[in-house]
């Protein structure tokens with residue numbers, strides 16, 4: 567018997583499909599690494615950076631976002647791992 571992948575179904579129902587990247591929509595070009603609360607929006611519950619396919623952020627901004635998150639981690643504004 568072939569089992570259906572349960573994750574595929576879950577992802578479809580959970581994901582919100584954003585048409586355009588958040589940063590493009592709001593005209594944000596430089597992502598501020600000092601704003602920890604703001605950057606937490608793009609972290610998963612395991613404090614990992616949410617991939618582009620889930621967050622809907624475009625390539626250009628995802629790169630800047632990842633850099634900002636890494637800087638913020640180094641400055642201990644956001645955690646490397648939860649607890």
Ligand SMILES: [Zn+2]
Nearest residue numbers: 587590624627
């Ligand atoms: Zn963008």
